[in-house]
Amino acid sequence: MNPKRYLPILQWLPGYGRATLSNDLLAAVIVTIMLIPQSLAYAMLAGLPPEVGLYASIAPLVVYAVFGTSRTLAVGPVAVVSLMTAAAVGQIAPQGSSEYLGAALVLALMSGLILTLMGIARLGFLANFLSHPVISGFITASGLIIAASQFKHVLGVEASGHNLLELLASLSGSLGAVNGTTLVIGLAVLAFLHVARRWLKPGLSKLGVPERPADMLTKAAPILAVAVTTLVTWGLGLDARGVAVVGEVPAGLPPLALPSLELALWRELFMAALLISVIGFVESVSVGQTLAAKRRQRIDPDQELVGLGTSNIAASLTGGMPVTGGFARSVVNFDAGAETPAAGAFTAVGIAVAALLLTPLIAYLPIATLAATIIVAVLSLVDFKAIRHTWNYSRSDALAMLATIGVTLGHGVESGILAGVGLSLALHLYNTSRPHSAVVGRVPGTEHFRNVKRHHVETDPHLAILRVDESLYFANSRYLEDLVMSLAAREPGLEHIVLACQAVNRIDASALESLEAINTRLRDAGVKLHLAEVKGPVMDRLKHTDFCHDMTGMVFLSTFDAWRYLRGETQYPGTSCGGGESAPLAIRAE
Amino acid sequence: MNPKRYLPILQWLPGYGRATLSNDLLAAVIVTIMLIPQSLAYAMLAGLPPEVGLYASIAPLVVYAVFGTSRTLAVGPVAVVSLMTAAAVGQIAPQGSSEYLGAALVLALMSGLILTLMGIARLGFLANFLSHPVISGFITASGLIIAASQFKHVLGVEASGHNLLELLASLSGSLGAVNGTTLVIGLAVLAFLHVARRWLKPGLSKLGVPERPADMLTKAAPILAVAVTTLVTWGLGLDARGVAVVGEVPAGLPPLALPSLELALWRELFMAALLISVIGFVESVSVGQTLAAKRRQRIDPDQELVGLGTSNIAASLTGGMPVTGGFARSVVNFDAGAETPAAGAFTAVGIAVAALLLTPLIAYLPIATLAATIIVAVLSLVDFKAIRHTWNYSRSDALAMLATIGVTLGHGVESGILAGVGLSLALHLYNTSRPHSAVVGRVPGTEHFRNVKRHHVETDPHLAILRVDESLYFANSRYLEDLVMSLAAREPGLEHIVLACQAVNRIDASALESLEAINTRLRDAGVKLHLAEVKGPVMDRLKHTDFCHDMTGMVFLSTFDAWRYLRGETQYPGTSCGGGESAPLAIRAE
Structure with a gap:
């Protein structure tokens, strides 16, 4: 057991030097400035008090620095996970109640335990069952809902409302009660952030500011909006004119507390915790991998599960909400020059200082400002172009994507993901249950065989070579029977059928039964069944079966060997399957 | 639209002649004799009055003759479906109540509608998701429970009890109340049937009786047991000594009646109806295909669904229970010389006559006799050898089989099938999520490339050829990224990586993203990515993607082309992917 694998901090801490320290410190300052408004905003999105967002940005960052494998991932509350938290906890208790907060802490703890256990059991591959179109569709739909x-x-x-329809209906019903001052602040911030995102960076570049600082300044726009609107609200006393503000936030470090261990609550939240874990993990890992590749580093997905899991456990024990690696802030961290996870730990110190000292200043921060920062951030996640793009490439993938978007918008986040995953699995199985296959012929002058319908190739009336482009397993084994028998029925002069197995990566027990049936039926029809290009692992299994023993034909190393021998062009006999050797003598001699 | 396809009776009725008639009539007489005790026994197994079994053996046979595609399949109540009926209906109402009977009729109607709709929608392939080991395990477990x-x-x-554990516990608790006379009758019939099954046929053959009649006589043993024990019970008045008998069975033709259309009941029975439909269909179709192949006939699985569906609808409207094609009786029908489904219709007439005239004789039939015939019949379905056999061939398949057996025995029939199907799908996906792959080299003197670990092959330090033995899709796309990048990291002198795609039957949108990521990362590392042996349908899709445009390397028709060109042995340039043509000029010219 290698301790460096399970405690990645040991990989970088021993060699930590002054130059790295100053780079990490600079990155930490910049990420702290970005993370303060984000923490407050995502706590609000999750329906939680603002300090919960700050608490979730302290202990988890320190713990991730110990257990995480990405050098530059910035952990904390993120939009999609906050939305899922609100959806799950909202079914347990009303917003603002102590049960609501308690359930959010339980959710973070469960999610942390699930992730950690998945990491220990090396189950990171499970996240692969969330296909890219499903994730992309889910994030687009979540962005719209948020x-x-x-x-x-x-x-x-x-x-x-829990979905877009409910939200829009509810919104349109309350348009009469719009608060003018709030609207002015909200629209002003929206406009400012939109302009900053769109034109600030090119503008600064034109003024001669280098690309990186220009980018940093652009990403710091939200903190400027927060500062200005807070000052204006305080100076003009706008809170007295109906502008909702954050209000008093308790100053202090995160509290230590054990979340509820009530079994019934855990059971109710289990599915939500599982989905939050998987979605959070997938988002985080893809950010981590992208950034790692840029510097020729690698991350270990299974250890990442442990890193994110322990971070969530830390969040729940210190009054925080579920966290994961955030895209925008990780990119900022990377661009600002962070070299090790120590940058994250320094960020945690920055947020802790803010929690201790800055909370009195936050009291006059308008909620409309936070809402506007969220809206601008999540609308950048909405990607309609991806739908058309996916549709052009693959109808199946696009269907799964559209189902995810539709169900998420129309019903809710949990059912949206489940529908997407279910549909993508079902479509995958459906596609493999009717595999592509081709009768192939020889490309003249070569040892190469291609589809008779697509290429000009040589064929032989006594010999049909069928290439099946799929592993043979229960879902397509009966289809294979139909395929072979209809081929035999179509060609009356046929004496040999060769199954070219280069695309057959597995033959399961159901398919083996089908091969036995095919062999018997072809024998009765006077046609011999041969195999060619059977892969090593597949042949190893076939060797000891009754099918192999009863097979009427031979097993050839290559389709070309079968072609030459079955047309009488060589004496070389191939090998009978029962002989227990798939490699012919000619090869073994070398 | 071809009416012969949807009304298979039109295929054989017009040419029906005297010779066929006499063959069909003989087969019908033999099957009738066999079907009378079976119908009574399976009705009892399903917890239904004996006449329900007879009714289910009349109208469905006539309807199947019109809509079914198998010439020799004998439809009626079968053991496994009867067990599943008892399990489903037993949760709705107590045995013997009119609600119990009503629910059984609803189950037949729902199952009939499901099958018919599946047939019309051509969803026969869905049955393929029941893998052979799951079916085999389910039948073994069902046999033990029955x-x-x-x-x-x-x-x-x-x-x-609903499962083996409950049954055995319940049985052992009531051993004190054993009825001696019943036990003598039951054991005598068991012994007789066992001996007949084991030794009657060889014995008759030794006496010079030809094989077929010997087989027929053996299969008629149950009717002999029924006749003898009924006579003995009647003659000695054993029913007065505590021997349970069938009792009075109403004489007459099946009643016409519409089953309950209560929505709540339908919802409760839906899952059971679906499973009964699929299990019944799979059993029936495999019998039908086996028999059809023996005479070079074919059955159409989708039309079979309609045939079995309409048969079940007919059963439910005439007071019968769910039916399907039975294995033993179909083989008898075939061996007795049945040529067309008319034999089934004649059998229906025979059963109708029995229902009209023979019911008074059945009153003294001991239930122990029927139970003994069931036990002997179902124990022949129990196949423990198949477990070892499957284990030796494939651990995954054996696990699915054992799970099916374990859950069916320990919990119940429905959960048993669902567990088996779920596990076999999960294991299949797991297997494909970590595909087999091999670095390949050239078999000297050939155009053939094989695994460097299994064969003596030529390799090149600047060139790695990786063959991935699986379609690339969401569940394994991230695995592919790891695989390629670790190969690139391992070989410092590497300039080219060729992905040999002969086993890649599909590249979905998630895998396309992964290929893009691989291409970018390899480019940054100074390694070019090439593809070889991309299949037509895969290439058609890739052509129009950004990946194809951005690819650093080329697309080669064969691995050998890539090998020669990348080692500088030929001038032939391959084609760039963006060129929109995967077939090289050399081939297109022909």
Whole structure:
């Protein structure tokens, strides 16, 4: 057992030097400035008090620095996970109640335990069952729901709902109660952030500012909006004119507390915790891998599970909400020059200082400002182009994507993911249950065989070579029987059928039964069944079966060997399957 | 639209002649004799009055003759479906109540509608998701449960339970109440049937009786047992000594009646109806295909669904239970010389006559006799050897089989099938998520490339050829990234990586993203990515993608082309992917 594998901090801490320290410190300052408004905003999105967001940005970052494998991932509350937290906890208790907060802590703890256990059991591959179109569709739909849910704060009205339809209905019902001052603040921040995102960086570049600092400044726009609107609200006393503000936030370090261990609550939250874990992990790992590749580093997905899991456990024990690696802030961390996870630990110190000292300043921060920062951030996640793009490449993938978007928008986040995963698995199985296959012929002058319908190739009336482009397993084994028998029925002069198995990566027990049936039926019809290009692992298994023993034909190393021998062009006899050797003598001699 | 396809009766009725008629009539007489005790026994197994079994053997046979595609399949109540009926209906109402009977009719109607709709929608392939090991395990477990459930009748005691554990516990609790006379009858019939099955046929053959009649006589042993024990019970008045008998069965033709259309009941029975439909269909189709192949006939699985579906609808409208094609009786029908489904219709007439005239004779038939016939029949379905056989060939398949057996025995029939199907799908996906792959080299003197670890092959330090033995899709796309990048990291002198795609039958959108990522990362590392042996349908899709445009390397028709060109042995340039043509000029010119 290698301790460096399970405690990645040991890989970088021993060699930590002054130059690395100053780089990490600079990155930490920049990420802290970005993370303060994000923490407050995502806590609000999750329906939690603002300090919960700050707490979730302290202990988890320190723990991730110990157990995480990405050098530059910045952990904390993120939009999609916050939305999923709100959806799950909202079914347990009303927002603002102590049960609501308690359930959020339980969710973080469960999610942390699930991730850690998955990591220890090396189950990181399970996340692969979330296909890219499903994730992409889910994030687009979540972005729309989040934007719609935050729009009420820009308008200064009440509205609620678990999906887009409910939200829009609720919003339109309360349009009469719009607060003008709030709307002005909200729209101003929206406009400012939009302009900053779109034109600030090119503008600064034109003024001669280098690309990186220009990018940093652009990403710091939200903190400027927060500072200005807070000052204006305080200076003009706008809170007295109906502008909702964050209000008093308790100053202090995160509390230590054990979340509820009530079994019934855990059971109710289990599915939500599982989905939050997987979605959070997938988002985080893809950010981590992208950044690692840029510097020729690698991350270990199974250890990442442990890193994120322990971070969530730390969040739940210190009054925080579920966290994961965030895309935008990790990129900022990377671009600002962070070299090790120590940058994350320094960020945690920055947030802790903010939690201790800055909370009195936050009291006059308008909620509309936070809502506007969220809206601008999540709308950048909405990617309609990906739908058309996917549709052009693969109808199956696009269907899974559309189902994910549709169900998420129309019903809710959990059912949206489940529908997407279920449909993508079902479509995959359906596709493999009717595999592509081709009768192939010889490309003249070569040892190469291609589809008779696509290429000009030589064929032989006594010999049909069928290439099946799929592993043979229960879902397509009966299809194979039909395929071979209809080929035999179509060609009356046929004496040999060769199954070219280069695409057959597995033959399961059901398919073996089908091969036995095919062999028997072809024998009765006077046609011999041969195999060619059987892969090593497949042949190893076939060797000891009754099918192999009863097979009427031979096993050839290559399709070309079968072609030459069965047309009488060589004496070389191939090998009978029962002989227990698939490699012919000619090869073994070398 | 071809009416012969949807009304298979049109295929054989127009040419129906005298010779066929006499063959069909003989087969019908033999099957009728066999079907009378079976119908009574399986009705009892399903917890239904004996006449329900007879009714289910009349109308469905006539309807199947019109819509079914197998010439020799004999439809009626079968053991496994009867067990599943008892399990499903037993959760709705107590045995013997009119609700119990009503629910059984609803089950037949729903199952009929499901099958018919599946046939019309051409969803026969769905049955393929029941893998062979799952079916085999399910039938073995069902056989054990049925035998245990019938053993109480041999002992003359009361016992009940939904799974083997409950049944055995219940049986052992009532051993004190065994009825001696019943036990003598039951054991005598068991011994007789066992001996007949084992030694009657060889014995008759030794006496010079030809094989077929010997086989027929053996299969008629149950009717002999029924006749003798009924006579003895009547003659000695054994029913007065505690021997349970069938009792009065109403004489007459099946009643016409519409089953309940209550929505709540339909919802409760839906899952059971679906499983009964699929299990019944799979059993029936495999019998039908086996028999059809023996005479060079074919059956159409989708039309079979319609045939079995309409048969079940007919059963439910005439007071019958769910039916399907039975194995033993179909083989008898075939061996007795049946040529067309008319034999089934004649059998229906025979059963109708029995229902009209023979029911008074059945009153004294001991239930122990019926139970003994069931036990002997189902124990022949129990196949423990298949477990070892499957284990030796494939651990995954054996696990699915054992799970099916374990859950069926320990929990119940429905959960048993669902567990088996779920596990076999999960194991299949798991296997494909970590595909077999091999670095390949050239078999000297050939154009053939094989695994460097298994064969003596030529390799090149600047060139790695990786063959991935699986379609690339979401579940394994991230695995592919790891695989290629670790190969690139291992070989410092590497300039080219060729992905040999002969086993890649599909590249979905997630895998395409992974290929893009691989291409970018390899480019940054100074390694070019090439593809070889990309299949037509895969290439058609890749052509129009950004990946194809951005690819650093080329697409080669064969691995050998890549090998020669990348080692500088030929001038032939391959084609760039963006060129929109995968077939090189050399081939296109022909």
